[in-house]
Amino acid sequence: MNEQILNETARAMVAEGRGILAADESTGTIEKRFKSIGVENTEPNRRAYRDMLFTTPGFEQYTSGVILFEETLFQSALDGTPFPKLLASKGVIPGIKVDKGAKPLAGAADELVTEGLDGLRERLVKYKEAGARFAKWRAVITIGDGIPSDYCIHANAHALARYAALCQEADIVPIVEPEVLMDADNTIEVCASVTDRTLEAVFHELHGQRVLLEGMVLKPNMVISGKKCPQQADRETVARATLRVLKRRVPAAVPGIAFLSGGQSDEDATAHLDIMNKLGPHPWKLTFSYGRALQAAALKAWGGGNADAGRKAHLHRAKMNGLAALGRWEPALEKAA
Template sequence: MHDPKMMDKIENGQGFIAALDQSGGSTPKALKGYGVEADAFSNDDEMFALIHGMRSRIVTAPSFGSGKVIGAILFEKTMDGEADGKPVPTLLWERGVVPFLKVDKGLEDEADGVQMMKPMPELGVLLERAKAKGVFGTKMRSVINLASPTGIAAIVQQQFDVASQILDHGLMPMIEPEVNIKSAERAQCDTILLEEITKQLDALPADRKVMLKLSIPTEANLYAPLVDHPRVARVVALSGGFSRDEACAELAKNRGMIASFSRALLQDLRHSMTDAEFDQSLGSAIDQIHKASTVKD
């Protein structure tokens, strides 16, 4: 059973979801973008302490609690950590932000034009821990590089199979089969993905819903049928390598899709900023992404 207040926020909230879930492999790049070079840490513990400091600064900033951010996706270590003396999921919900957890363990090598998710043998234990900490939902990512009907069907099947397990634990799965925006077959990938997701949604029991996190489609409003599908709680968009200006311009063309940006949200934040400068920069990004999520062309 989903928390009804969190569910209402996710289904009806006028805002977007912040993606703060960079994992071990992408953390050095995220820190570099933040102005922290590799020589600032000598091991993983020091690296994760620095990225946790960045995330804590974000979630405690005044602008983050403005009501424009309705959800946040966390890395496991962030979920287990504290900000402002409180467990991060607790602090988020006190600020009106619904907490999600990244649960995938990374990607397999490409095969049949796609990268499936690696096995998650400890998923059940992680889901129980997340639920106990007040987390509402999860996110898991796989990647589509080519317009392979069999590859895309396999990716979507895997996503929905894991989503079923997540729903069994009382959490909301956010399904993320990312289409690589640099793919020469991007438009065809979008079309095949729509077809495969629709098949899976139509087969879901009437009492189950999922969220979808999708690359912004090449054709505006291609995913409108997913936005309107009764088994979908919300469709959110990843920035996928677009700059914030590019991502917001594309998102604004798509009715019903809201942002779930990572790099595009954080791109102007720097470790050296004063707290006032940091909050002003973050607030400007939040305002721009919020507008693209709620005001459509």
């Protein structure tokens, strides 16, 4: 592996005031999104939607990279330009989701493990030829009665590290995404404990499998109350609890942390990131790698045909999160918009 290329790309992915657009929804996931606006899930509609996002004028000011679904990596914009080439022309780094999804973990009820390692080395060669310079693998950790088990955490950490090592062998920067889900009724303290256990296991495996920390980006959840918890932690508490876990478990060698939004509201995801950056400086850059929190407003505004309205909504959310990555966001900016 070329350590210089990996480090330079990783640092560019977490550049000052810029973050990563997660536009890697699978065909099944985007069908749910399209159903919410009454749009049929067809290849031309998926292409048109991604074209709207990627041709938003000025979004590159706030966006360092885009995670693509495999179909999108090999598609072209409506003007015929391959999507990776279009993004690169704007100074936006193309990336690719490489995992095959979370499946039931054998011998562990209600727990999941992400699959997709078989054939990954060969697929990475193909993706790099198509223009991808980084990749993403999402592990899912569920909070529930007696779970997550150590077995589940370590199975997912091991797979994440194997994926990361294969990426770096191909000079592709791995985004390492261990997501502790926020769907249960757990308190923020439980989320903090599970996130701590998860990150400890992940970095133990990364070290054991010789992954270059300077050539990766971490994409964790924020430490947050479960959606069904009657006592929701406030924004300041979320920010401080998240930083406490990260400072315990994430080595300073990692160039940056690009948070997932994990089902938070658009504004909460922005506000939490902003507060964390206001509490800086930190050993690593803190930025965003949001899917729904960047796209929900744009999807609704687009509605299947209004590209200009979709681009306007996309640019606004990208700008708000770009400011949050600098610690310069204020709620008044949302009201003004």
